[in-house]
Amino acid sequence: MSANTYAIADLHGRFDLFTQAIAAITERGGGKVVFTGDYVDRGPESRQIIEALMAGPPEGQTWVCLKGNHEDMMAETIMAPSEPDWWIGNGGAATVRSYGDTIPLEHVRWAARLPLYHETEHHIFCHAGGDETKSLADQTERDLCWFRCARDRDYGIDGKHVIHGHTPFKDGPVCLPSRTNLDTGAYATGRLVVGVFDEAKPGGPVHVIEITALAPSLSGRT
Numbered sequence: 001m002s003a004n005t006y007a008i009a010d011l012h013g014r015f016d017l018f019t020q021a022i023a024a025i026t027e028r029g030g031g032k033v034v035f036t037g038d039y040v041d042r043g044p045e046s047r048q049i050i051e052a053l054m055a056g057p058p059e060g061q062t063w064v065c066l067k068g069n070h071e072d073m074m075a076e077t078i079m080a081p082s083e084p085d086w087w088i089g090n091g092g093a094a095t096v097r098s099y100g101d102t103i104p105l106e107h108v109r110w111a112a113r114l115p116l117y118h119e120t121e122h123h124i125f126c127h128a129g130g131d132e133t134k135s136l137a138d139q140t141e142r143d144l145c146w147f148r149c150a151r152d153r154d155y156g157i158d159g160k161h162v163i164h165g166h167t168p169f170k171d172g173p174v175c176l177p178s179r180t181n182l183d184t185g186a187y188a189t190g191r192l193v194v195g196v197f198d199e200a201k202p203g204g205p206v207h208v209i210e211i212t213a214l215a216p217s218l219s220g221r222t
Contacts, residue, residue: 009165012187013043030060037068041091067114
C-alpha cells in the first residue's frame with residue numbers, strides 16, 4: 001500500500017503559512033512531512049517556526065527536518081562568530097527580532113545538528129538540490145545546503161528524483177522529470193507549495209497543495 005510524503009521548502013519565518021500547511025496535511029490524513037530547510041530569516045516569525053518544529057508533529061504525522069543554508073549561517077554566526085554581518089544582512093535581522101534579541105543556545109544547537117538529506121527508495125530530499133556530478137555519498141554540506149542550478153537543468157542523484165528548495169521562483173514549483181524545486185519565495189509572495197510524493201512511485205509530485213495567506217487549495221499533477 002502506498003503512502004504519501006509531503007515536502008515543504010523555505011518557510012523563512014512565515015509561521016502563518018506553516019500552520020496552514022500542517023492543517024491541510026492533517027485534513028488529508030497525515031503522513032510523513034519532510035521540511036527541506038530555511039525555517040529562519042526574512043519573514044517575521046522564525047522563532048515560532050523553530051519552537052513548533054522542536055516541539056514535534058501533531059498526531060498522525062512524522063516530521064523530518066533538514067538543514068538549510070540559513071540555519072547554517074545562523075549557527076555558524078552564533079556558535080563561532082567571525083562575520084556577523086554575513087548572516088544579519090541576509091535576513092538574520094528578522095530572526096533576531098522574532099526572538100527579542102536573544103536566541104536560545106538550545107535552538108542554535110538544534111539547527112546546527114539537523115541532517116543534510118533524507119533518502120527513500122525513489123527520492124532524495126535536501127535543501128539546495130546537490131551537485132549532479134556526485135553521488136549522494138560524495139555530496140558535501142555545501143553541495144546540499146548551498147548549491148545553485150539553472151531553473152530548467154534536469155538531473156537526479158543516484159537514479160533518484162531530487163526534491164529541494166533554496167532557489168526561489170515565484171511562479172513555481174519547477175517540476176522536471178528528475179528534479180522538483182518547491183521554493184516559491186513564500187516569505188515575500190505569501191504562497192507556499194507543498195509537494196505530495198507517493199513513496200511507492202518514482203518521479204515528481206502526484207499532487208501539490210497550494211497554501212496562501214488566506215486558504216489552501218489542491219491541484220493535481222501528472
